[in-house]
Structure formats: structure tokens, C-alpha cells
Amino acid sequence: MAVRVLRLLFLLAGGLAVGVGLGLGYLAYAYTRDLPDLSQFDRLRLTATSTLYARDGTPLAQIASVEEGRAIHRSLVRLSEVSPAAVAAIVFSEDRRFYQHYGVDFVRLFGALYAVLRGDLQGGSTITTQVIKNTLLKELAQARSLERKFKEWALALELERRYTKAEILEMYLNVVPWGGNAVGIKGAAEAYFGKDPAALTLAEGLYLASIVPAPNARYQDLAGVRQRMRLLLDQMVAEGWVSQEVAEAAWREPLAPKGWKVRYDEEGNLLEAKLVDPEARILRQLSFRMAPHFVLEVRRFLEARFGKDKVYGEGGLKVYTTLDPVMQRAAEAAAQGAQLPQGAELALVGLDPDTGEVLALVGGVRREEDEYNRATRALRNPGSAVKPFVYATAFEEGFTQATLVPDRPLEFPDPSQPGGIWRPKNFSGTFLNREVSVRYALDLSLNLPAIYTAQTIGVDKVARKLSEAGFTVKYPTLAIAIGGASITPVDLAAAYAAFVNGGYRVAPLFVRRVEDARGQVLYEAVPERRRLFDPLAAYQGWDLLKGYVYDLGEKGLAKGARIPGRVVGGKTGTTNEARDLWFAGVTRGLSAVVWVGRDDNQPLRMGGREPSSSVVNPPIWRAFVAEALRGRPGGDFPPPPGLVKARLDLLSGAPSSQGLEVWLPQDKVPPAALPSGEGAASGAFAPEGVPPPPGPESP
Numbered sequence: 001m002a003v004r005v006l007r008l009l010f011l012l013a014g015g016l017a018v019g020v021g022l023g024l025g026y027l028a029y030a031y032t033r034d035l036p037d038l039s040q041f042d043r044l045r046l047t048a049t050s051t052l053y054a055r056d057g058t059p060l061a062q063i064a065s066v067e068e069g070r071a072i073h074r075s076l077v078r079l080s081e082v083s084p085a086a087v088a089a090i091v092f093s094e095d096r097r098f099y100q101h102y103g104v105d106f107v108r109l110f111g112a113l114y115a116v117l118r119g120d121l122q123g124g125s126t127i128t129t130q131v132i133k134n135t136l137l138k139e140l141a142q143a144r145s146l147e148r149k150f151k152e153w154a155l156a157l158e159l160e161r162r163y164t165k166a167e168i169l170e171m172y173l174n175v176v177p178w179g180g181n182a183v184g185i186k187g188a189a190e191a192y193f194g195k196d197p198a199a200l201t202l203a204e205g206l207y208l209a210s211i212v213p214a215p216n217a218r219y220q221d222l223a224g225v226r227q228r229m230r231l232l233l234d235q236m237v238a239e240g241w242v243s244q245e246v247a248e249a250a251w252r253e254p255l256a257p258k259g260w261k262v263r264y265d266e267e268g269n270l271l272e273a274k275l276v277d278p279e280a281r282i283l284r285q286l287s288f289r290m291a292p293h294f295v296l297e298v299r300r301f302l303e304a305r306f307g308k309d310k311v312y313g314e315g316g317l318k319v320y321t322t323l324d325p326v327m328q329r330a331a332e333a334a335a336q337g338a339q340l341p342q343g344a345e346l347a348l349v350g351l352d353p354d355t356g357e358v359l360a361l362v363g364g365v366r367r368e369e370d371e372y373n374r375a376t377r378a379l380r381n382p383g384s385a386v387k388p389f390v391y392a393t394a395f396e397e398g399f400t401q402a403t404l405v406p407d408r409p410l411e412f413p414d415p416s417q418p419g420g421i422w423r424p425k426n427f428s429g430t431f432l433n434r435e436v437s438v439r440y441a442l443d444l445s446l447n448l449p450a451i452y453t454a455q456t457i458g459v460d461k462v463a464r465k466l467s468e469a470g471f472t473v474k475y476p477t478l479a480i481a482i483g484g485a486s487i488t489p490v491d492l493a494a495a496y497a498a499f500v501n502g503g504y505r506v507a508p509l510f511v512r513r514v515e516d517a518r519g520q521v522l523y524e525a526v527p528e529r530r531r532l533f534d535p536l537a538a539y540q541g542w543d544l545l546k547g548y549v550y551d552l553g554e555k556g557l558a559k560g561a562r563i564p565g566r567v568v569g570g571k572t573g574t575t576n577e578a579r580d581l582w583f584a585g586v587t588r589g590l591s592a593v594v595w596v597g598r599d600d601n602q603p604l605r606m607g608g609r610e611p612s613s614s615v616v617n618p619p620i621w622r623a624f625v626a627e628a629l630r631g632r633p634g635g636d637f638p639p640p641p642g643l644v645k646a647r648l649d650l651l652s653g654a655p656s657s658q659g660l661e662v663w664l665p666q667d668k669v670p671p672a673a674l675p676s677g678e679g680a681a682s683g684a685f686a687p688e689g690v691p692p693p694p695g696p697e698s699p
Contacts, residue, residue: 048065049062049063049316050062050302050315051063051319052295052319053318053321055321055322055325055512056325059289060295060325061287062075062283063285063311071283072183073183073283074174074315075187076174076186076316079170081196082200083198085202086205086208087173088205089209091127093210093212094130096239098127098169104128126156128156128159128168129156131175134175135171178191178212179191179281180215185197185208187283192208194258202242202250203253204255206229206250209232211225220278222262222270233247233251248268252264252266252267253268257281258277258281259276259280260275261274261276291328293362294323294358294360294510298321299311302511302514316516318517319513319514320512322352322509322510322511323510324359330624330627330628331361332362333627334620335348337623338596338616338619340365340596340616341596341606341611342605343602344597344604345598346374346595347362347373348360348362348592348594349593350493350590351490351497351506351590352590353497353500353506353586353591355509356497356508357509357527358508358510359628360628361375362375363375363377374599376508378488378595379472379487380597381483381484381485382471382485382486382573383482383572383613385584386481386482387445387571388499388545388571389471390462391450392499392533392540393457393465395536395540396533398668400664400668401437401543401544401662402654403653405436405437405449405452407431407432407436407446408431408434409433412424412478422478424447424448424479425447425448426447431448436449436651436652436653437653438653439544439551439650439653439660440651443551443552443650445548445571445572451478454480459476459477459478462480463476470505471485471486471491472486473485474486483575489594492582492584493508493593494506494508496593497586499538499586500586500587501538502538503533503537503538504532506527506528506529506530507530509525536640536665540664542569543569545569545571546567546568548571549570551650557572558585558618560618561618563625563634565634566634567635568625569586570583570584570618570621571584571585573613574612574613574614578603578610579601581611581617582594582613583613583617585625587625587634588633594617596617643663644663644664644669645664646662646669653670
């Protein structure tokens, strides 16, 4: 009887085992008959953080990718780019038999099956199965089901067949989520310790390994994580992964994850742990080390060039920008030290006059988190900074610096003005009531001669030239000759470059090259140069700009821009009611512009009075340029063939042996003028025959 019962029980147990086996077999078949194609790994495009680099190769900023509407910080790294100590800590914690199993750790699997029988579906995962879970089975990652487990196991076996252990470990380090918005070891190293994964210590690796299973919860429990770290260190010593000395040194390291205020004793025991900033580990969608407005402009370029899906959905771009860190620091220091009118903002930009590469940019100084880039977006009237373009256009039409233009009252029909007549004035309200040289007219920034010049050569011709230079000309009226057009600071710098590069307007350039994660070049910049002036007219314009800085000595409106040992030229600009203050200047290696104004376009006041650009802007420009170009050549530019120097009286333009040296076309030298040798402008001005300036500069 007993034997019969035992036989029956044995048959029942065998039948149950067969049934369970068949059931599990059917489930395995059902769950694995429609698996993702593992060849996807060869073309899998993981979203990754794009990195921006300055022109010297140093990291400048990072643009996080976006998954499911939130920023994700992930940068793909090679296994060789991760600290071996950190790798060892993570492998030991997560899958210490990783190098012995074939994708499925049967020791852990049996433990997991036992847990299943108890109703707990956790356990049994390996580094290989976690790669599968976080990539091909991402939609099932949060599901605690047998379906996910069967699929993971099947795919893990195939993954191990196709890839080496090193390749699988590299995949894991790039895809595992580490809490907050950090994905992958590079994102985690930056989020928790602000460093590159190659610099992670054993203690930091153990910390990251300890929080992997539940990073958001464990981040808030440093004491609990330290206990886990102690256990791991003891086990690593026991199993021969590290020596006792190495383990104790790691334990005594004063570990301080971002956001935590901690204090340890000499033995490594945690005495104080306070989470003071829970958001410290969250990396912004856009993070930068310097030049925030420059970085925003680069992001805008990337979105326009590649589309948001590429920038944020795939990412992993390496973006090599034009920014010079030395020049940028000089620009930021000059901007921070600027003496500005009440409520005023500032924009400063410097670019290479030959290529248009933007070397430094400040888009504002008053507010944190301010994304409005005044250097590229503030379209404002340039005031008298436009006059060099009027005169350079006239040079192409046969004018020279010695040409006489009237400084006397002018009248023009204009229905918008009282009485239907426009009667422009110099800024001072006075005039000489005589003809003066073009050089003198610019030195004193007189309005009436500039308007006369535009009328003589044709306002349509001037308007066309200004449009080619980058100005926005809504109405081609004579008012454009004294600032009635609009331009941004970066475009004004690009336009002024034409005076020193042979007559070319350069296109502002922010990005030199873009590569994808594999190093394939997606974009290579080609500097854009468009002919604006012929070389002779351009160089005479440069000579005018030098004159504006040096001719009148201490009476000069741009004396504050002078830099010892460096030849500079430039022009100020002040608009009506001092709403905009400008200084645009050029020198060897740099075309730079400083703009000052209010965002609401209200009149500026400084000490209760209207400020002048001649007082506010040149010192800012000088502080930037002097530091940005420290140690670099500062001599003059050589003239093109066809120009010669002659000495002329500044006021009358007549030949004078004691007058200024100016550059003139060789076929337009006044007969009695005395030619002189080659060289830079002397900076001297005629001691007699030059009346004092009639007042502050014109708008």
C-alpha cells in the first residue's frame, strides 16, 4: 500500500514537473518568438549629449539630448576612457561573475526562480541582460514580468555570441540610467562628481555602483550607501579584487557627491551628512563653462542646420566652435568692469576681420539666465558709426579724403517734418558755414557734410551699399547717412572688417566643424567673403578711421580707444536722445564693436545727463582689445598699390608741409602736395588752421 502511494506521488510529481516544464517551454516560445533583431545594435542610435569645444580644443558647453520630453545627459565613451578602478567597482557590484557566464548567470538565475515562486520577480539580471533591458526592451524595462525575463535571457545569449565581453561592458556603461537625468557613466561622473569618468576613484566608482539599483532613492541616503560601500570593499578584499590597503584608502576618501554637505573622521566614518541641494546633480539641457550667449547662438545654428530631431533626438555631436577662450575672458572682464548708464545693457563682439570667425561675444551683463543675445539680436540704429560707409562709397565715386564738402545749412522736402521741410543739423546745432575736407568732417563727426555727400553720390547708391554691408534700410532717405538704418553689433563688426581686409564684408561665423559620434564630418565651415568696396576705397576708409582716433590728439572723440604699441581705428555713434551708444573699431587681428543701450529703447541717462558714446564706449573697447591681443602683432596694414601718402591741411584739404599724412589715390594727389615715404599714419594734426570742434559728436 505504501509503495503504491509513493509511486502515485512520484508520478504526480513527475507529471507536475513535466507540466511546469511544458508550461515554461510554451511561455518561453510565446515570449521569444517575436524578438527584436539584434543586428539593431550595429545601427543603434543612442541619444547622447553634444559637446561644444572652443577653438583651442577645450570643452565649452554641453547640449543634452531629449527623451520623452526631458533632458537626458548621456555621452558615449569607450571602455578605455573610464577609470579601471571604477569599472572594477561596478562589475563587482553588479555582476561579479560577468567574465565567467555566457549572458545568463545560472547561480543568480536559480535564485531569481526561487524568488519568482515566492512572488518576487526581481533578481537574476546580469550586465548583459541589463544592456538588453535598457535598449531593445526599453518599453518593458519597468515591467516585472516573465515576458521580459524570457526575452532578456534569449537576447542575452545572442548578444554574448555576437560581441566580446569588453564590447558588452562598454555598452552597459553607456546605457545604464544613474538617476536624475544622467544616463551612462560619463553623465553620472559629471552629475555626481563633476569630473570625467577617466578620473573616477575607486571610492567614487563604488558609490556609483551602490546607487545603480535605485539611484534616485539611494542618492538621498548617503549613510545607507556608505554601508553598502563598506560591504562591497570587504567582499572585494575577501575575493582578491583589491588589497586591504587599497580598500582602506578608498574608505577614508572624503566622498562628497554633488548637493551633499559631509564631514568624516580620519577613519572614514561619516560624522555629518546633509543634502543641501537635491537639484545639484541635475544637469541642465544646456550647460556651459563660459560665453553663455555665444553658446546659445551655436545651439541656434545647430537647430537650423541639422534640425531639432538630430540635435536633441540623436545628439552625440562634437561641435568645434570659433571661440577664443583668452579673448572671451578679456571680453567678459571688460564688460563687467564697464561704467554704464542707469538701466543700460551692453553687447560686445570681436571677430577675425579676414574670416568672420567670432572670437569673443558678450550678449548682456545685467541678468542671470538671460537668453536674449543683444550682440546678434539687437537691431538698433548705429548713429554716426555709419558715416565711414558713406564716405567709402564716395571714394569709389571719385571722392578722396581731401575732397571738400559743405558744412552749412541744408534743406530737403520731407512731408513728415514740420512745414514739409527737413533741416538737418550737426549735433552741436552749429556749423562753420564753409567747405571742409572729408577727413575733417569725419574727425568731428559732422552731420551736414555726410548728408551732402550722400546726396551728391546718390542716396540709392548709399542705401544699396549699406544693405550689402549688413544694414537694414527700410527707407532710402538721406537720413541713412547719419544713422537712419539698423544693424546688430555682430553685423557691424563684420561690416567694419571690410576696411582692413581689402574691402570684403565677412559673414559672422560661430562654428568651424561638426562631427557625429563616429567622427564623421557633418559640416565644415567655409568663410564667406563678399566684395563690398574696392581695395583703394576700403583702405582710405581705414585711414579715415585711424584719423578719427589720432588726428585731434586730446580733443579727439575716440582718444579713449588708443592702445600703446597698437595701431587702431574706429568710429563712435550716438543716436537721438542717447538711446544707443556705439564704438566700432578695427586693428590687426580683430574687428570689435561695443554697444550700450536699454532693452526698452528708452533714452540713456548718466549722472542725470545724456551720455556720449565717446565717453562710455571707447574705454570698454580698449580694455577688451588690449587684453585680447596682448603679445600679438599690432602694426599698421600695408596699403594696396595705387595709393600714396601726401601732407594736407586737415580743415581745407590743401597741400601743407606741416599737415597730416593721408593716403590718396596716386592720380588724385593735389599738385602742390608733398609726397612722403611709406609708413603708418603719423597721428599728427595741423597746429593751425583747425578750428576747435563745434561741440559733442553728432548722432
